[in-house]
Amino acid sequence: MSDRPFWAQEDFTGGPPRRVEGGIRIHAAAGAVARTWWSARFLAVLEQLGVGGRLSRGRSYARSGQIVSLDVDAGAVVALVQGTRPQPYRVRIGLRVWDKTQWRRVEQALAADAWYTAALLSGTVPPEIEELLDGLELSLFPAAGADLSQDCSCPDHTVPCKHLAAVFYVLAERCDTDPFTLLTLRGRDRDALLERLRAERDSGDDPSAPAGPAPLADLLDRFWDGAAGSAPPRPPDTEPGAVLDQVPEPSLRAGGGRLTDALRPVYRALAHPDA
Template sequence: MSDRPFWAQEDYAGGRPIRVEGGIRIHAPKHAVARSWWSARFLSVLDQLGVGGRLSRGKTYARSGQIVSLDIDAGAAVALVQGTRPQPYRVRIGLRVWDKPEWRRVEEALAADAWYAAALLAGTVPTEIEELLGELGMSLFPEPGNDLSQDCSCPDVTVPCKHLAAVFYLLAERCDTDPFTLLTLRGRDRAALLERLREERDRAAGTAAAPAAVALADRLDDFWSAPTTGTVPPRPPETEPGAVLDQVPEPGLRAGRDRLTDALRPIYATLADPEGGTERVGNV
């Protein structure tokens, strides 16, 4: 029993959180929350910052749908989390927004290779983006210092409390389904970033020097020869076999106790790797 009076404790002693009708919950009750490398990296960075060891406190809240609302915008994710008290707690997780010069460097670097925009549009974050940002002295993920802030209106002095931890889990899953989540927190949502990349590519193309014209008579000797130099086509973005399942609304149908999309993932994996996925499909 805590020495603090009941009204100063995180939740009423012995009470259970008030159930939320239609609350937001993570959709991985049996499996790891992070399915993509960037989502797993997000959780591992939190662990390095001393946050990860206390995240398990909020897993039950995240799975049972105690999160009433979640809004993600530049600089912060703000949520309402229902505890045992009638009034939900207000949770805020802040991430430092990159300033204009920083975003200009990022946009120029991303626009220099159209493959990055293609990968983001395909619903994935290439691992190379972490190295690219590192060369700019930046990181997509929270860094030590004042990069990450946490605040909850509950009286619990432990940081993160279970309400903050629940929102961290939900953020990790949002990163799985929407690779722009962390970019939005850094200050650019999907539409704004893709538009800036298009403008940057158009600007670069407009300033590129046009190739000098060569008379046909001067090219007769090598007209039918293959060019010795040329532009290497961008490599196609690598995506997870089931990435499309993260981009569509969850159907109302279920496969036994599992969600339909979870049941379909082994089939998508088999289509991408027929030889290695035969056993997985047989177990569906």
């Protein structure tokens, strides 16, 4: 046994990574990982920043469930990824957090049109949010290399290494199913953001309006009306089988493969019966 710490010892080579029981994996067994425009945009931005060309190194890790744990918080994604060594590697991906002044501008802009909140709650990120943030000189996605930091405890000097790349894939798929993921990284989780939007709308009430709630009988004719100038929320731009990504993988198998993969064509056929 060497007296040197594990990270200073020679790397384990010549074999597959150690299997992880119940590890976090992406659901896409083949083909593109991103299923929504915003996760595809996230991966495209990484490509522009010189990261995307090396992401394929971690695809097999992401598909085989080598990620032991993954936590998303303001400014950072922290994960443990199991490689060939006994000790999992610690991975950290950092994204610059918006400051209080910047978030104040974002909250005012989102609260001015309740359609954005409705869209987020329905599970989608409207493309118009990019234009809105551009007007505030902000970007939901990493805007430059300095906006994104990457670190892994493995001995590989290449950035991203396969452990970082695997976490990027899992993060992109998490963005598919939870549109608040990128907003959390920028500094506001789902509950905090919705609470601030409610407070912002309440503070913007017309002071000349009559005090107290209006009688229900006076509201029935316009009960279903949205805010002036707002558009109705559109359904999430996701594949028909996206719900399969949000349920635990059943223990049942289908022809030797995963049951959820076998069910995806069925969901597509039900969504497009005339296709």
